[in-house]
Amino acid sequence: MVEKPxxxxxxxxxxxxxxxxxxxxxxxxxxxNEIVGLIGDNGAGKSTLVKILTGVYPxxxxxxxxxxxxxxxxxxxxxxxxxxxxETVYQDKSLGEKQALWRNFxxxxxxxxxxxFINVKKEKEIAQEIMLNTIGFRGRGITVNSKVNKLSGGxxxxxxxxxxxxxxxxxxxxxxxxxxLSLKEVRKVLNFxxxxxxxxxxxxxxxxxxxxxYEVSDRFIIMDRGEIVASIAKADISxxxxxxxxxxxxxxxxxxxxx
Amino acid sequence: xKTVRSVFSFLGKIEALPVFAVMLIMYxxxxxxxxxxxxxxxxxxxxxxxxxxxxxxxxGLTFVITAGEIDxxxxxxxxxxxxxxxxGYQNLDQELGREWATWxxxxxxxxxxxxxxxxxxxxxxxxxxxxIMATLAAQFFWYGVTxxxxxxxxxxxxxxxxxxxxxxxxxxxxxxxxxQGRAPIGVPxxxxxxxxxxxxxxxxxxxxxxxxxxxxxxxxxxxxxxxxVNVVATKIRLFTLMGVxxxxxxxxxxxxxxxxYPTQGExxxxxxxxxxxxxxxxxxxxxxxxxxxxxxxxxxxSLEPGIVATKVSGYWVQLIEGLVLGASVVLHIIIGExxxxxxxxxxxxxxxxxxxxxxxxxQENMRKEQI
Ligand SMILES: Nc1ncnc2c1ncn2[C@@H]1O[C@H](COP(=O)(O)OP(=O)(O)O)[C@@H](O)[C@H]1O
Ligand SMILES: [Mg+2]
Numbered sequence: 357m358v359e360k361p362x363x364x365x366x367x368x369x370x371x372x373x374x375x376x377x378x379x380x381x382x383x384x385x386x387x388x389n390e391i392v393g394l395i396g397d398n399g400a401g402k403s404t405l406v407k408i409l410t411g412v413y414p415x416x417x418x419x420x421x422x423x424x425x426x427x428x429x430x431x432x433x434x435x436x437x438x439x440x441x442x443e444t445v446y447q448d449k450s451l452g453e454k455q456a457l458w459r460n461f462x463x464x465x466x467x468x469x470x471x472x473f474i475n476v477k478k479e480k481e482i483a484q485e486i487m488l489n490t491i492g493f494r495g496r497g498i499t500v501n502s503k504v505n506k507l508s509g510g511x512x513x514x515x516x517x518x519x520x521x522x523x524x525x526x527x528x529x530x531x532x533x534x535x536x537l538s539l540k541e542v543r544k545v546l547n548f549x550x551x552x553x554x555x556x557x558x559x560x561x562x563x564x565x566x567x568x569x570y571e572v573s574d575r576f577i578i579m580d581r582g583e584i585v586a587s588i589a590k591a592d593i594s595x596x597x598x599x600x601x602x603x604x605x606x607x608x609x610x611x612x613x614x615x
Numbered sequence: 616x617k618t619v620r621s622v623f624s625f626l627g628k629i630e631a632l633p634v635f636a637v638m639l640i641m642y643x644x645x646x647x648x649x650x651x652x653x654x655x656x657x658x659x660x661x662x663x664x665x666x667x668x669x670x671x672x673x674x675g676l677t678f679v680i681t682a683g684e685i686d687x688x689x690x691x692x693x694x695x696x697x698x699x700x701x702x703g704y705q706n707l708d709q710e711l712g713r714e715w716a717t718w719x720x721x722x723x724x725x726x727x728x729x730x731x732x733x734x735x736x737x738x739x740x741x742x743x744x745x746x747i748m749a750t751l752a753a754q755f756f757w758y759g760v761t762x763x764x765x766x767x768x769x770x771x772x773x774x775x776x777x778x779x780x781x782x783x784x785x786x787x788x789x790x791x792x793x794x795q796g797r798a799p800i801g802v803p804x805x806x807x808x809x810x811x812x813x814x815x816x817x818x819x820x821x822x823x824x825x826x827x828x829x830x831x832x833x834x835x836x837x838x839x840x841x842x843x844v845n846v847v848a849t850k851i852r853l854f855t856l857m858g859v860x861x862x863x864x865x866x867x868x869x870x871x872x873x874x875x876y877p878t879q880g881e882x883x884x885x886x887x888x889x890x891x892x893x894x895x896x897x898x899x900x901x902x903x904x905x906x907x908x909x910x911x912x913x914x915x916x917s918l919e920p921g922i923v924a925t926k927v928s929g930y931w932v933q934l935i936e937g938l939v940l941g942a943s944v945v946l947h948i949i950i951g952e953x954x955x956x957x958x959x960x961x962x963x964x965x966x967x968x969x970x971x972x973x974x975x976x977x978q979e980n981m982r983k984e985q986i
Contacts (some may be wrong), residue, residue, distance in 0.1 A: 412841055434843035449841055452834040454901040463831055464843025472824040 360388035361424030363527040363558035364409060369418035371404055371582075378404045380582045382418065386527065386558050391549060393573030394562045395602065400579040402562050406531050409560075410444045411437035423526060438465055441526035443519070445533045450516040451504045458483040458500040461519050482522075491518035510541030517548050527558045534563060546572055566602070570595040578602065631906035633946055634894055637939075638910045641917065649924035656792050656800050658924070662917055663806035668693070668868040669883055670809045670912035673890040674816050675860030677908045680891055681820065682853055683833035683900025684739065684746040688753035689861035689887070692731050693880030694761045696724040696862035701770035701875035717780045725862045731757055732858015736851035762877040769876035772869070784808060785870045805867045812863075817905040829853060833900030889936070890915045893943040914939065 364386040371379035379401050386392050394402050408415045411434040420427050422440045444450070451460045458476075461483045467475045483500040487493045491514045504512060513533050520528050530549070534542045542565075549572040552559045563569050569576070570590070576598060578586040585605070593601070645653040652658050672689055679686045703720025711719055731753065738749040775781045787801025794800065820826035828849045831839040840846050869875045892898065893914055894907025918939060919932050 407841070410841070411843075433845075434841065438843060444841065446841060449835070449837050452831045452838050452901070454834045454897075455830060459827060459830075463827060463839070466824050466827065468824060473818070473822050474824060474827065476822065 362386060362421070363388050363390070364420065364422055364560075366405075366409075366420040367418055369405075369408065369420060370416045371401075371408060371413070372416045378582050379408070379415070382584060384577060384584060384587070386560060387574075388423070388526075388558055389553065389556050391553055391559045391561060391572055391574045393569035393576045394560055394579065395564075395566075395569060395576055396579035399581075401582040402579055403531055405579075406444065406529050406560070406562070409437070410434060410442055410529060434464060438523065441524065442529065443523055443525035443527075444529045444531065445513065445516040445520055447532040447535050448512075450519075451512055453505045454503055456501050456503060457487070457498075457515060460504060460515060461486060461522070465523075486518045486522045487515075490521050491515065509536050510538060510544065513537060513541065513545060517545065521548075525557060527560070528552055529560045529562075531562045532564070534565065534568065542568065566595065566599050570598060578605070580605070631895060631904055631910060634904075634907045634910040634914070634943065637893075637943060637946070638914050641914055641921065641939075645917070645921040645925065649921065649926070652924040653921070658920065660787075660792070660800055660802060662913070662920065664803040664871065666912050666916040667803070667805040667809045668864040668871075669887050669890060669916060670909065671812060671864040671867065672861060672883060672887045673894070673908045673912045674809075674813055674905060675857045675864075676887055676891050677894070677896050677903045677905055678816070678820065678826075678829055678853060679746075679857050680896050680898065681833045681900060681903030682829045682850065683836075684850070684853070686735065686750045686854065686857050687747065687884060688731065688735060688750040688757060689857065689864075690880035690883045691754045691757035691761065692728050692858055692861035693865035693868060693883065694875075694877055695731060695757045696728050696865035697869035697875035697879050698761045698765050698770065698877060699727045700724040700866055700869055701772055702764070704772055704775070705770065714779060717775075717778050721780055721866060724866055725859055728858040728860075728862020728865070729855050730858070732855040732861070733851065735858065736854030739854060740847045740850035758877070758881075765875070765877040767877060769874050772873045772875070775870065775873050781870055784867060805871065808867070812860075813905060813909050820903055820905055825849070825852065830901055830903070833902070835901075886915055887912075889940050893940060895943075895947045911943075914943075 362385045364384070366382050366384050369379055369382040370377075382405060384392075394405070396402050404413070407413045409420070411432050414429045414432065419429075422437075422442065425440070427436075427440075452463065455463075458480045462474075462479050466472075467478045467482075469475055480500050487498070487500065493511070493514070498507065498511065504515070507515070517533070530545070533545050537545065546568060549559055549561055553572075553574075559572075561569060561572055574590055576586075576588050576590070576593075577584055578588070578601075586601075588598070588601075642653065672693070676686060676689065700720045700723070703723050704717060707716035707719055710716075735746075735750055735753055738744045739746045784805055786804045788804060789799050789801045791802050792800045820829065828839065828844045831842070831844055832846055832849060836846050839849075865880065868879060890912040891908050892911070894909070894911030895904040896902065896908060915936065918936050922932050922935055923929055
């Protein structure tokens with residue numbers, strides 16, 4: 357069997373926002389069927405890294421490869437990332453609140469007639485399909501025409517995840533998808549990550565919940581203030597040790613600051 | 616309770632039904648209290664003519680407000696385009712000949728609107744100037760440019776009634792409406808253009824990628840961006856479109872009155888904004904009602920002649936306009952789908968026990984327990 361190239365490889369990525377040095381010398385690799393837990397305090401740069409990967413911002417310097425293909429930062433965009441099979445689920449920024457669900461499934465990659473007019477019938481059909489079969493919405497009065505602001509937090513993440521599944525991503529990025537979800541809804545998200553693994557795809561999972569991330573990940577990448585400070589395989593560390601490592605790490609830093 | 620709610624939500628789903636009802640009630644009232652005016656065709660033809668420029672502007676502004684932005688510069692673009700047209704009409708015929716000169720002037724005027732709109736869009740989307748400031752400055756600037764270029768005087772469109780451009784856009788079409796009394800009554804062509812434009816723009820907003828991008832941007836620009844909408848380019852296109860639409864309204868107005876004066880369009884700003892809000896477009900962005908705007912423009916334009924015709928003192932006009940605007944905005948809030956959604960959501964939340972939410976602090980506690 358031919359080895360599939362890494363889903364993602366970043367080499368010496370730097371990102372500045374004005375004077376803020378948000379990412380420093382980032383080098384990471386995510387295997388083609390690897391689940392990577394990305395861990396770090398607020399402001400560590402996790403979301404910035406994700407946004408570079410998904411085409412929202414260009415990096416200030418450095419290069420990266422998606423499934424072995426070198427990405428041209430000048431032409432890279434969210435659209436291009438979609439074409440490369442990268443899907444993202446954000447904590448709360450994934451859906452247009454006042455828009456109908458069917459529009460949310462296809463925004464940015466509409467099914468169109470000539471001249472950019474939307475094929476509403478087709479989009480609604482597929483949206484219906486996704487809702488019934490992929491997400492498993494039953495009853496509760498939610499239809500493709502429902503507005504997002506009628507949905508609960510879990511239902512919203514269901515929509516965002518269903519969308520990612522439908523478009524058959526090679527690499528799915530989940531940026532704090534479980535904030536403000538009930539335990540039952542978190543379970544659904546975790547099961548979804550297990551499915552990604554079983555389906556042979558890759559995933560970057562960001563969360564502050566150590567138990568969750570330990571359960572689903574193959575490897576942990578730990579970020580602090582724009583830098584990657586550790587990459588540890590799950591086989592090499594227990595949940596308790598990982599937790600202690602993180603606590604000790606931030607404790608160590610605090611001591612350093614005091615000294 | 617439930618049936619009331621579903622009736623409301625059903626009505627809320629028919630776009631612009633409440634505005635349409637308000638318009639019918641208004642005309643009904645005028646028919647009752649001023650039958651000698653409002654039971655005849657003539658007044659409606661006159662309303663159709665008056666409504667067209669503000670209606671066209673309101674259609675464009677609906678897009679801008681849906682995107683969560685505002686444009687205060689369109690009255691000046693009306694004046695600018697009228698002047699550019701009049702200038703070309705008077706000065707280009709030596710080189711181009713009469714007919715070409717009119718068409719060239721028409722195109723130049725639309726181009727001037729596009730340029731002014733593009734500059735708005737560039738300042739707002741690329742430089743990050745808030746739209747209220749960029750377009751306020753633009754209003755002063757383009758009125759200023761127009762006054763300077765026009766030398767502060769009005770420019771007549773001599774014999775424009777014989778020109779094919781005039782015929783195409785503002786001619787009266789006779790023979791549709793039965794004759795009442797002596798003079799024949801014609802339907803103003805410009806109203807048909809406004810209707811056509813409204814239908815076209817409805818499809819662009821509700822059925823085109825561009826319109827969908829506008830709605831998502833107005834809803835939440837960050838979401839739009841991470842979902843692959845080019846926010847900057849879309850906003851630049853939006854303001855350019857608004858500029859072209861304003862120029863078109865200016866052209867219709869100038870052709871209608873056969874003269875361009877450098878303060879044309881003044882006084883339209885609030886009227887046009889009122890039409891958009893009466894129509895039900897959300898000031899918060901994310902939702903735009905083209906059909907509502909269409910009827911809203913008729914309502915706001917008809918109030919003055921209606922009130923005057925009912926022999927109520929003209930002093931009452933503004934007061935009643937204010938009441939109608941206020942009442943329609945309240946109406947939209949009460950029966951708007953948005954609110955129904957919030958309302959039913961709240962009821963659901965009241966009737967179910969608080970769900971266990973995994974908050975950050977709860978996680979922190981759990982973590983401490985493990986250790
Ligand atoms: N668009 C932006 N403009 C300026 N600074 C930003 C922007 N996005 C993020 N930052 C800064 O970059 C740093 C990393 O932020 P972020 O990637 O959101 O962290 P995390 O997701 O790990 O909490 C923070 O200091 C944040 O303030
Ligand atoms: Mg983040």
